[in-house]
Amino acid sequence: MYSLIRPLLFRLDAEQAHNLTLQALHKAQRYKLMPTAPAISLPTRLMGLNLPNPLGLAAGLDKNGECIDALFALGFGFIEIGTVTPKPQEGNPKPRLFRLPEHQAIINRMGFNNHGIDAMIRNIENSRRQGILGINIGKNATTPIENAADDYLICLEKAYAYADYITVNISSPNTQNLRSLQGGDELSALLEALKNKQSHLRAQHGKYVPLAVKIAPDLDEAQIADIAHVVQQVEMDALIATNTTIDKSSLGKHPLSSEAGGLSGMPVREASNRVLQSLSAELHGKIPLIGVGGILQGADAVRKIELGADAVQVYSGLIYRGPDLIGECLRHLQAHKV
Structure with missing residues (x-):
């Protein structure tokens, strides 16, 4: 069905199509019109959690x-x-979401637009x-970067009772200076504060909610090694590799190549896989890895597992392939005997 709907959606502005898709999903679920999910069971243990399969949906599709x-x-x-951020925010000015079908890619500079944690x-x-x-x-755009930890701690405290795990997003390129939090001292200070809060919340709620951190693909080997060292030192529960890239050289002279924002989809695949492979070599299985970035077909999901991922996530691939991508990935993972 998606192959019939996609041409109509692609005639709309990308953000308008995104919002329309969410509304359609909500109504389809309400009126029991959802497509039949793939009947594939691949039990997976991740961060101490029991997953029915290792294929997840990445953040960004359903912000609220x-x-x-x-x-x-x-x-999934x-x-x-x-x-999500502590306070509601509009995000960056529109237009801020662009499709590049020739490259099976998306550029976004949404800027954490959301209705707030409450x-x-x-x-x-x-x-x-x-x-x-x-x-x-994440943090609100108006919060100074030196006070970023305050926003993350507010969200952690409010989300703790409702989440099975919580991801710390420090790698979006669309919030000013956010990626500076990936640096050694800044990263260590932030993650230590969050792990300390996690310990208090565990005692308060009587349950342990794992903490993951999501990093960028635009990291050199020294930065990757530093991150691997910090996450082991503070005992993070997982790493998600990766977010979108700011490197648009793969787009050549495409009319949208000069648009600001993060690039996702096929062009980020190799960079994301490089970071994933390097992290796997640094961590030696001590911290679970979730691979995301450039999964457009089942073989892409398998490749991330081969490079060291314990689970994978998709998002941009859904825009181009629709729900069929879910079944295809699960069949390939099953054949790979994940």
Whole structure:
């Protein structure tokens, strides 16, 4: 069905099509019109959590947790909602989302547009939440970078009771100076503060909610080694590799190549895989890895597992392939005997 709908969606502005798709998913779930999910069971242990399969939805599609039940119904082993911030914010000026079909790519400079953590929690409370739910947290654009930890701690505290795991997003290129938090001292200070808060919340709620951190693909080998050292030192529960890239050289002279924002889809695949492979070599299996970036077909998901990922996530590939990508990835992972 998606092959019939896609040409219509691609005639619309990209953000308008995104919002329309979310509305359609919500209504399809409400009226029991969702497609049948792939009947493939691949039990996976990740961060101490039991997943029905290792294929997840990356953050960004459902920023406010408005379509949780519909997204689970598609067959994902886990979904990640957000990025969410303490206070609602509009994000960057429009237009801010662009499709590049020739490259099976997307450029976005959304800027963490969301309704705020309190609105997300209300949406979670109104869902059945039948699966492993991750919440991706960030900082408000108006919060100075030196106070970024305050925003992450607010989100961590509010999200803790509702999440199965929480991801710390420090790698979006669309919030000023955010990626500076990936540096050694800054990263260590932020993650230590979050791990200390996690310990208090564990005692308060009587449950342990794992913490993952999502990093960029635009890192050199020394930076990757530093990150691997810090996450082991502070005992993070997982690393997600990677977010979007700011390197648009692969687009050549495409009319949109000069647009600001993060590039995702096929062009980020090799950079994302390079970071994933390097992290795997640095960590020696001590911290779980989630591979994301450039999964457009089942073989791409398998490749990330081969490079050291314990699980994978998709997003941009869904825009170009639709729900068929989910079944294809699961079949390839099953054949690979994940």
